[in-house]
Amino acid sequence: MTTTITLETHSWPTRIVSRDNFESECGTHKHHGVTEEIVPPNSKRTVHISQSRSIEFIELPLPSSDAG
Incomplete structure (x- = not known):
């Protein structure tokens, strides 16, 4: 059995x-x-x-706008 999950991020990254x-x-x-x-x-x-x-999704902080 397999379940397919699609993750769509917005303005922030996700781990x-x-x-x-x-x-x-x-x-x-x-395999471990x-x-x-x-x-x-x-x-x-x-x-x-x-x-x-098993899969875990973690929203990360918004990217810094100072990077550049």
Whole structure:
């Protein structure tokens, strides 16, 4: 089973944290890990969750207008 999620950011970035905890039924294949991605303002990302993957979305502060 897989669920597809589309994230659409606005004027601020969002951090996506994916946690994988997979082990095959026979025990020969295992994958455990954490992946982080920063999605920039005004963009889209499609991510997938399943019974072995969880995802957390964290809105980050607005980008500084002084940067430049």
